[in-house]
Every structure is written in structure tokens, then in C-alpha cells.
Amino acid sequence: MAGITGKDAVLSEYARKLETLDAPKGRSLTQDAIRRLARNKAAVLSIFVVGFIILFAFVGPYFLPWTYDKIDWSGIRKPPNFEAGHFAGTDQNGRDMLARIMQGTQMSLIVAGVATLVSVFIGVCYGAIAGYFGGKVDAVMMRFVDIMYALPYILFVIILVVIFGRNPVLLFVGIGCLEWLTMARIVRGQTMSIKEREFVEAAKAGGAKPWTIIFRHIVPNLTGPVVIYATLTVPEIILTESFLSYLGLGVQEPQTSLGTLISFGAPVAETLPWMLIGPAVVLVSLLLCLTYIGDGLRDALDPKDR
Amino acid sequence: MDQTPINLLEIKDLKKTFSISGGLFSRRLTLTALENINFTIRQGETLGIVGESGCGKSTLGRCILQLLAPDEGQVLWLGQDLTRLPAEEMRQRRADLQIIFQDPLASLNPRMTVGEIIADPLRTLRPELNKDERRARVLKTMEAVGLLPEMINRYPHEFSGGQAQRIGIARALITEPKLIVCDEPVSALDVSIQAQILNLLAELKDEFGLTLIFISHNLSVVRHVSDRILVLYLGRIVELATGDEIYEDPKHPYTRALLTAVPIPDPRLARQRNIDALKGEIPSPINPPSGCTFRTRCRFAKPFCAETRPPLERIEDGRLVACHRWREIEVPVEAVLGV
Numbered sequence: 156m157a158g159i160t161g162k163d164a165v166l167s168e169y170a171r172k173l174e175t176l177d178a179p180k181g182r183s184l185t186q187d188a189i190r191r192l193a194r195n196k197a198a199v200l201s202i203f204v205v206g207f208i209i210l211f212a213f214v215g216p217y218f219l220p221w222t223y224d225k226i227d228w229s230g231i232r233k234p235p236n237f238e239a240g241h242f243a244g245t246d247q248n249g250r251d252m253l254a255r256i257m258q259g260t261q262m263s264l265i266v267a268g269v270a271t272l273v274s275v276f277i278g279v280c281y282g283a284i285a286g287y288f289g290g291k292v293d294a295v296m297m298r299f300v301d302i303m304y305a306l307p308y309i310l311f312v313i314i315l316v317v318i319f320g321r322n323p324v325l326l327f328v329g330i331g332c333l334e335w336l337t338m339a340r341i342v343r344g345q346t347m348s349i350k351e352r353e354f355v356e357a358a359k360a361g362g363a364k365p366w367t368i369i370f371r372h373i374v375p376n377l378t379g380p381v382v383i384y385a386t387l388t389v390p391e392i393i394l395t396e397s398f399l400s401y402l403g404l405g406v407q408e409p410q411t412s413l414g415t416l417i418s419f420g421a422p423v424a425e426t427l428p429w430m431l432i433g434p435a436v437v438l439v440s441l442l443l444c445l446t447y448i449g450d451g452l453r454d455a456l457d458p459k460d461r
Numbered sequence: 462m463d464q465t466p467i468n469l470l471e472i473k474d475l476k477k478t479f480s481i482s483g484g485l486f487s488r489r490l491t492l493t494a495l496e497n498i499n500f501t502i503r504q505g506e507t508l509g510i511v512g513e514s515g516c517g518k519s520t521l522g523r524c525i526l527q528l529l530a531p532d533e534g535q536v537l538w539l540g541q542d543l544t545r546l547p548a549e550e551m552r553q554r555r556a557d558l559q560i561i562f563q564d565p566l567a568s569l570n571p572r573m574t575v576g577e578i579i580a581d582p583l584r585t586l587r588p589e590l591n592k593d594e595r596r597a598r599v600l601k602t603m604e605a606v607g608l609l610p611e612m613i614n615r616y617p618h619e620f621s622g623g624q625a626q627r628i629g630i631a632r633a634l635i636t637e638p639k640l641i642v643c644d645e646p647v648s649a650l651d652v653s654i655q656a657q658i659l660n661l662l663a664e665l666k667d668e669f670g671l672t673l674i675f676i677s678h679n680l681s682v683v684r685h686v687s688d689r690i691l692v693l694y695l696g697r698i699v700e701l702a703t704g705d706e707i708y709e710d711p712k713h714p715y716t717r718a719l720l721t722a723v724p725i726p727d728p729r730l731a732r733q734r735n736i737d738a739l740k741g742e743i744p745s746p747i748n749p750p751s752g753c754t755f756r757t758r759c760r761f762a763k764p765f766c767a768e769t770r771p772p773l774e775r776i777e778d779g780r781l782v783a784c785h786r787w788r789e790i791e792v793p794v795e796a797v798l799g800v
Contacts, residue, residue: 181615184571353568357632359528361582362555371581375572 198451278338
């Protein structure tokens with residue numbers, strides 16, 4: 156029936172729209188957070204710098220004439236020499252420092268990434284389960300965490316290294332397995348407050364099983380604190396790895412990491428300064444940027460309820 | 462349709478306590494939140510539950526739904542005791558018993574879209590439905606509660622309180638329940654929105670043949686929706702009667718006091734009214750008064766009120782009152798309501 160006012164046309168258009176259901180997308184909390192993060196200049200700059208360092212570490216080696224383990228017998232302990240292709244000089248063994256810095260950065264980034272993922276995974280699952288079930292389960296699980304806290308982690312790393320040999324991957328996993336303790340505590344605390352919220356009760360009333368409640372309703376709401384803490388864990392792990400490498404428990408020659416490079420560069424800083432400056436600059440800028448990103452994320456994901 | 466309506470839900474001797482640990486070296490305290498709760502709900506009726514903050518209204522609602530496990534007593538759903546049901550069977554039964562919460566925004570998961578929130582009970586209770594069928598039901602329910610279908614992909618923080626409460630109602634409705642516990646569904650909303658939500662609940666009740674338990678501290682709201690009203694004080698039933706009886710002839714002094722506390726929007730009437738405001742605070746449920754728990758605030762209390770607890774007496778036509786002196790108290794309704 157043709158209408159006089161043209162209302163029919165509008166309505167049938169609306170009905171057609173409903174059939175195809177091109178409902179507009181809402182703004183999720185994550186999108187909101189990204190928008191806020193993008194407004195933070197220091198954080199955006201830091202993201203670019205970290206991105207550049209990642210590219211530098213993983214793509215850079217393909218553009219160099221020297222590999223990290225190749226010895227240049229004509230250039231031992233030499234300052235930067237552009238003609239020979241040693242852009243950052245060479246070390247005592249005649250290996251190209253720039254190639255070694257790239258490899259070391261690679262190693263440190265992989266350690267940090269793997270260990271952080273492991274610690275986030277274990278920490279979130281452990282903390283959420285302890286926090287949600289509470290009572291005796293919680294008491295037993297958290298006392299275990301307390302005990303682990305009380306033991307010196309260096310001891311664990313040494314035991315791991317003794318048992319499984321000096322396998323870098325294992326070391327990363329080992330560090331991750333120790334780093335999760337703090338994450339578990341943070342997640343447990345958050346879970347205990349979230350589980351009292353009404354939407355969790357609503358999920359229970361909707362027949363959801365405990366595991367569904369934990370992983371569909373509680374864990375997504377932990378994003379803020381977990382992401383913030385994870386970004387702050389990354390520099391911590393890089394430092395831990397540097398420390399372990401310094402003690403000789405980390406990566407093995409000829410492979411290297413930022414910590415190893417610095418530990419070799421430090422004693423000769425006066426005579427061969429390029430051996431310290433290069434890795435130190437990369438490490439410091441990486442740590443600084445990650446801290447800024449962590450800060451920016453904390454502001455962006457500020458857990459004030461919206 | 463003049464057959465007697467069946468008893469949908471029967472509560473028998475329900476008791477719920479919470480234990481409060483007073484630290485490592487002090488002894489544990491017990492808070493009796495509910496005691497001696499007995500009542501039945503007939504199919505299709507709306508039972509209002511009123512009382513002050515902390516009297517156990519919400520605890521009662523949650524005990525009925527088994528969101529809190531009662532310490533003693535039975536919750537009989539069509540004759541079947543829910544408190545003894547294995548966890549898995551209880552989960553299945555949840556399709557029949559749903560809840561609407563007080564704080565509409567807090568009751569919606571901020572990380573899920575409206576469509577996901579409403580569909581959530583279906584995912585667990587009706588796993589046989591596929592994605593499209595779920596979506597179709599979500600849209601149908603959204604329409605029933607007055608939400609536009611294009612809102613399906615939005616997130617809770619983009620809605621106002623009234624709309625958020627509609628989402629909460631849609632989530633409760635989607636499993637096609639028989640009973641919905643409304644836990645102060647309008648007290649967090651603007652007055653203008655309250656009326657909308659109350660009317661919506663009334664419409665939905667007729668449309669889907671629901672039975673409602675309506676919890677509120679606001680007597681005028683409860684009267685608007687309820688067939689019968691249950692008055693709680695310190696976790697005990699003090700009066701149970703139909704809405705008209707409660708309003709025109711309150712028997713218990715506490716009910717009376719509550720009624721006089723209802724504001725009247727006419728200043729002239731309000732001035733004439735004989736205010737019978739409650740004195741003092743509600744006593745601590747950890748250490749309730751002996752005998753009649755209301756005696757500490759009751760105008761009509763006599764020494765013997767402190768000795769024995771008044772039983773819940775059945776008086777004319779099914780009304781229940783728990784007061785030693787209800788017969789002696791003259792309650793001039795006009796004086797109470799100011800009309």
C-alpha cells in the first residue's frame with residue numbers, strides 16, 4: 156500500500172535493515188583503551204622505538220657483512236671501522252659488535268617474550284582458580300606461592316641448569332615459571348573482587364559452570380591489571396636474564412644476550428668503550444620504552460568502571 | 462480457569478546464617494540472616510517482599526534460587542527440594558528460575574556485547590541451539606523488553622540505567638522461566654524510569670505467564686505490583702497478607718511504621734498525618750533482642766514481649782502475623798495513612 160507521507164518507505168527500509176541486521180558495532184572497552192593509549196605521546200613514541208628495536212634485532216642481521224660468530228682476524232679490538240663493515244667496532248675475539256648486539260637483543264627479546272607469556276598463562280590460571288574457589292583451595296594454593304616466594308630463585312635456576320643442561324629455551328621457561336608468583340597474587344586479588352560483582356552472580360543464575368564463569372566472565376575482566384603487570388614483567392625478565400648471563404648461567408658462547416655483552420664490556424669500558432656503549436644504549440632504551448608503555452597502558456586501562 | 466492455582470514454590474523452615482570470623486584469636490560470630498521462613502507462592506502471583514536494609518530480603522531471594530545455600534529447611538519447587546538437588550540437575554533447573562538485579566550496570570559483564578550477555582544463559586542451558594537460533598531468540602526477547610535490535614552489538618557502558626535494566630530483564634526472560642526473583646529492580650533508577658520498568662514487568666508477566674517475587678524497600682512500588690506482601694524484620698516474617706490488607710489494615714506495628722514512612726506527595730495531607738516513625742537503628746542480627754525482635758523499637762512493647770518470641774499466627778483468611786499484641790493494638794487506618 157502506497158502511503159501518502161512516505162512513512163512506509165522509511166519503515167520498509169528499516170525492516171529490510173533489520174532483516175540483514177547491519178547493527179552498528181559498539182565501542183568495546185579494549186577499543187576505548189587503545190584510543191586513550193594513542194593519545195599518550197610518550198607511550199606511542201615508545202611503541203615505535205620498541206618496534207624499531209625488534210626490527211633491528213630480527214631483520215638487521217641480514218643486512219650486515221659479518222655474522223655474530225665470525226672472526227675477523229685482521230680486526231681484533233678495533234673501534235668502529237666503516238670500510239671493513241664493523242659499524243660498532245669489534246670485540247677481543249675480532250667478532251663484529253653490531254652483529255653481536257643484534258643477536259643479543261634478539262635473545263633478550265625472546266627470553267622476555269617467552270618468559271612473560273609463560274608467567275602470564277600460569278599466573279592468570281592459578282590466581283583466577285585460587286581466587287574464585289576461595290576457602291581451603293585458596294589457602295592451600297596461596298601458601299604454596301608463599302613458600303615459592305621464600306625460596307631463592309637463583310637456586311631453582313641453578314638446579315634447572317644442572318638437571319637439563321644449558322638450554323636457553325628451558326631457561327626462559329624456567330624464569331617464566333618463577334615470575335608467575337606475583338602475577339598469581341595480583342590476579343587472585345582481582346578475581347576475589349570481581350567474583351562478588353553481580354554479573355558473576357547473574358552468570359551463576361544462568362546455569363554457567365565454575366570453569367565457564369572463570370574463563371568467560373572473570374578472566375576477560377582481568378585484562379587491565381594483567382596487561383599492565385605483564386609489560387612491567389618484560390624489563391624485569393630482561394634484567395634477570397642479564398644477571399644470570401653475568402653469572403654464566405644464561406646463554407652460551409658464541410650466542411650472546413644484552414646482559415652478557417654488557418658484562419664483557421664493563422671491565423674494558425675505559426680501553427674499548429664501544430663494547431659497552433652499544434649494548435648499553437639498546438638495553439636502556441628498551442627498558443625505558445617498556446616502562447613508558449606500561450605506564451601508558453595503566454592510564455589507558457585504568458580500571459575505573461565505565 | 463477457576464481451578465485453584467498450584468503452589469509453584471514452597472519454602473519450609475528456611476534458615477540461613479553467615480559466620481563472621483573475628484580474626485585469628487577471637488571466636489567466630491554467627492549472624493542469623495534468615496530464620497523460620499515459611500511461605501508458598503502460587504503460580505501466576507506476585508509476591509512482594511519488603512523490609513529495611515539488612516533484614517534479609519536479598520538473602521531470601523538468593524536462597525530461593527540456590528545462589529546461596531540455606532543452612533536448614535527446604536525450598537520445594539513443584540514439590541521437588543532444590544536444596545538437595547545435585548549440582549548438575551540444579552543447573553538445568555535454573556532455566557525455570559531467574560533473577561533481575563538491583564544495579565543494572567553491575568549485573569552486565571562490561572566486556573561482552575548486549576547480544577552475548579542476553580544469549581549467555583542459552584549457551585549453557587540450551588546447548589542444542591546453534592548460533593543463528595540463539596540470535597533469533599535474542600532479537601525476539603530484545604523486542605519483548607523494548608530494546609531496538611540494532612543495539613545488539615553495543616556494550617553495556619553505552620546504555621543508560623533503564624536500558625541496562627531492560628537488558629537484565631531480557632537475559633532473565635530468554636530461558637523462558639516460570640519464576641523471576643526481582644531483587645530491587647527499580648531502586649537504582651530514576652523515578653520516571655521506575656514506572657516504565659514496573660509497567661514492563663507487569664506486561665511481561667501477563668504475556669509470559671510469569672510468577673514474580675518482587676523484593677523492595679519501597680512500599681509504594683511493592684503495592685503497585687504485588688498480589689501479596691511479605692514483611693521481613695531481622696530475618697523473620699512479621700506479616701504476610703494481600704496488598705490491600707497490608708495497606709488498609711496493617712496488623713503488625715512494624716508494618717504500620719513502615720506505612721507511615723511512605724512519603725505522601727501532598728504537603729497538606731502530610732502535615733495532618735500521624736507520623737509514627739521508627740525510632741533508632743535496626744538491631745544487630747549477630748545479637749538480636751530476646752523474645753520479639755521488634756520490641757526494642759515498638760511503641761506497643763510490654764515487658765512480656767521480651768520473654769517469648771511471638772509465633773507466626775494465622776489469623777482471618779490466611780493472613781499471618783507475628784505479634785503478641787496484635788489484637789489489642791487499635792490501628793486507625795486514617796491516622797496512619799493520613800487520608
